[in-house]
Amino acid sequence: MYRKVIFPVDLTHVDDLSKALQTTLDLANHYKAEICFVGVTGTAPNAVTHTPQEYERKLRAFADEQGKAHGLKCSATACISPDPSIDTDKTLLAAIDDLGGDLVVMQTHAPNALDYIWAGHGDTIAAHSGASVFLVR
Structure with a gap:
């Protein structure tokens, strides 16, 4: 049913992704699907990496480890x-489309008042992606 599961990863909060990560692993195992870990980073140094190349290496290491x-x-x-x-x-x-993802699994937060003003990433992806989207709280 699913061939490629996209799992957006924020490396600064990887410890907070355990429930969504386990869901992704279970679904990928069940459907014999590939998991593609996707991360978005800027060009400026951040708390996890100093360069986009270092970010890419850390993201690949995370994917290899999983x-x-x-x-x-x-x-x-x-x-x-x-x-x-x-x-x-x-x-x-754009990455979901380019990679051919047919399922996206994302960690999300409990709804709050600010969600009426600014939608969360999961809400936006679910509303605009052609892929199925599974939001995990």
Whole structure:
């Protein structure tokens, strides 16, 4: 049913993704699907990496670690954005299409009042992607 699962990763919050990551691993295992870990980063240094190339290496290492630990085919795609604070949704939507993802699994937060003003990334991806989207709280 699903061939490629896209899992957006924010390497600064990877410890907070355990529930969504486990869901992704379970679904990929069940459907014998590839997982593509997608991360969006800027060109400026951040808390995790100093360069986009270092970010890409860390994202690939994360994907390799998950693949080996769980016996799944995993890949990584780092997307470089001039301003991730405003481009993340657009960049993720383009990556999902470019990579041929047919399922996106994302960690999300519990709804709050600000969601009426600014939609979360998961809301936007679910509303605008042609892929199925599974949001995990």
